Amino acid sequence: MLNLFTSILNFLSNPTIFFTLSCLAWYWIMKYPEKWTPPGVIKWIFLGSLLLLGISLLDPNFRREALKPDNFPIWLLSYSTGFVFWLAMRRAIVNDERVAAGDVTIEKTESDKKVYTWPDLVYSELICMVLGTAFLIVWAIIFKAPLEDPANSGVTPAVAKAPWYFLGLQEILVYYDPWMAGVVLPGMIVVGLIALPYFDRNPLGNGYYTLKERKLAIWLFGYGFFVLWIALLFLGTFMRGPGWNFFGPFEPWDSHKVVALSNINLSEIIWVKLLGVGLPKPWYIREFVGIVLCVGYLAVLPPVLAATVLHEWYEKMGFLRYNLVVNLLLIMFSLPLKMYLRWGFNLKYIVTLPDIGLNI
Numbered sequence: 332m333l334n335l336f337t338s339i340l341n342f343l344s345n346p347t348i349f350f351t352l353s354c355l356a357w358y359w360i361m362k363y364p365e366k367w368t369p370p371g372v373i374k375w376i377f378l379g380s381l382l383l384l385g386i387s388l389l390d391p392n393f394r395r396e397a398l399k400p401d402n403f404p405i406w407l408l409s410y411s412t413g414f415v416f417w418l419a420m421r422r423a424i425v426n427d428e429r430v431a432a433g434d435v436t437i438e439k440t441e442s443d444k445k446v447y448t449w450p451d452l453v454y455s456e457l458i459c460m461v462l463g464t465a466f467l468i469v470w471a472i473i474f475k476a477p478l479e480d481p482a483n484s485g486v487t488p489a490v491a492k493a494p495w496y497f498l499g500l501q502e503i504l505v506y507y508d509p510w511m512a513g514v515v516l517p518g519m520i521v522v523g524l525i526a527l528p529y530f531d532r533n534p535l536g537n538g539y540y541t542l543k544e545r546k547l548a549i550w551l552f553g554y555g556f557f558v559l560w561i562a563l564l565f566l567g568t569f570m571r572g573p574g575w576n577f578f579g580p581f582e583p584w585d586s587h588k589v590v591a592l593s594n595i596n597l598s599e600i601i602w603v604k605l606l607g608v609g610l611p612k613p614w615y616i617r618e619f620v621g622i623v624l625c626v627g628y629l630a631v632l633p634p635v636l637a638a639t640v641l642h643e644w645y646e647k648m649g650f651l652r653y654n655l656v657v658n659l660l661l662i663m664f665s666l667p668l669k670m671y672l673r674w675g676f677n678l679k680y681i682v683t684l685p686d687i688g689l690n691i
Contacts, residue, residue, distance in 0.1 A: 337390055341579025344570055347674045350667065353562045354554075361550045363544060368421045379478075390581045396569055400474035405495050405564055412561070416553070422540040430541075437538040490573045490584075498567035499560045505575070506669040508680070508690035516662070523659045530648070555663055566623050594679040597621045614684055621682035625691055628665070634656045 343349060356569040360367065367373060387393045396402060418486040426436045446452065493501045527548075536544030555656055570577050572584040595604075598617050602610050611617045637645040645653045682691040 333386075333389060336386065337393075337579075337581035340387075341581050344545055344577075344579045346566065346570065346577055347671065349566065349570070350558075350562065350670060354667070357549060357554055357558050361546070361553070364424055364516040368417065368424050370421075373417055375419075387580070392581050392583050393569075396580075399477065401477045401495055402568055403474065405568055409561065409655075412557075416557075419540055420542065423542040426539055426541050427543045430543075431681050436541075472681065490571065490575065492567065492571070495564065495568060499563040502563045502567040503666065506666065506673050508688070516666075517661055519659065526655070530652055537641070540687055551660065551663075559663070592677055594673070594677050596680045596683045597624075597678060598683060600676075600678070614686070618682050618684065621680075621691070625682055629658060630660060632661065 343352065367376060384397075388397060397406075422437060426438075427673055429436055492498060500512065500517070503516065506512070507516065532547060533544065535541075542549060569580045572578040572588075573586040574588065574590075576590050578584055578588075598610060598621060601620050602608055602617070615622075636657060637653060641653075641657065644656070648656065669678075680690045682689065684690065
């Protein structure tokens with residue numbers, strides 16, 4: 332029975348299947364929040380996840396990675412953010428129901444319970460800081476730092492991974508040029524988060540938890556955080572093994588595993604595979620198709636969407652805000668697009684200009 336269980340999960344951990352299931356799970360979470368937010372339901376989901384984790388730990392291959400001291404924060408992150416997200420969504424659902432019934436929000440009923448910043452809030456923050464520091468000290472004493480031997484140029488490690496909080500970024504490096512994955516995309520994330528208050532000027536929903544008035548914003552932000560970040564943390568931690576190859580969570584990590592992959596650029600697919608000729612020397616001819624696709628994706632697609640499915644967005648936001656928001660979203664969704672292209676077609680870059688360091 333355990334072998335059947337591990338075989339099924341190993342099959343589902345194929346990166347294409349795993350990521351697709353993550354997207355579908357997020358869609359279900361946001362589409363039917365009333366089905367999973369009731370306390371009676373979330374209790375069984377929580378207990379089910381603990382049972383699944385407990386059964387998984389019976390497998391030595393899974394236990395080897397899951398119980399590593401430097402992987403413990405991932406479990407802590409998963410359950411803590413999951414709890415906070417559920418609590419916020421539960422209050423949002425209750426608030427929406429109260430507003431629909433003509434009642435006031437939970438926050439309005441708690442207005443008489445407000446306290447002063449000093450000393451009440453500062454004291455609470457001080458206590459939390461002391462408890463957090465004590466927790467980190469105990470943690471550092473119990474779990475030793477996973478230090479390895481001094482670097483040796485004659486010995487190559489089987490798999491070199493970044494710290495757990497950078498594993499999502501390291502996974503992005505697989506699909507993008509280093510300067511794009513390490514500088515441009517993180518910079519756009521920071522700029523986009525800073526600009527959010529200026530993009531969303533809807534006065535409704537301020538000061539209380541609500542899903543109805545912020546459903547799209549919560550959907551997009553949650554997709555970026557839970558699917559494009561935390562899911563990639565799990566992918567990089569438990570499914571990337573020696574040689575940066577994919578392994579199932581219950582599959583032994585064989586350092587001699589060889590995967591016959593030949594990553595190929597779009598220009599090579601067009602000119603060599605489809606047309607059967609050599610690559611043209613002028614870069615603007617060689618990369619013409621890729622450049623057209625990128626320009627169409629970022630420059631042509633936004634006005635097409637504004638005239639069709641996103642016409643309401645365009646009317647509310649105006650030309651400048653609409654184009655900024657849609658281009659940021661298109662750049663965000665380019666990551667799963669590149670992931671599927673790599674997994675399905677071994678496509679490396681859509682545009683390749685190594686002379687100027689521009690690889691997309």
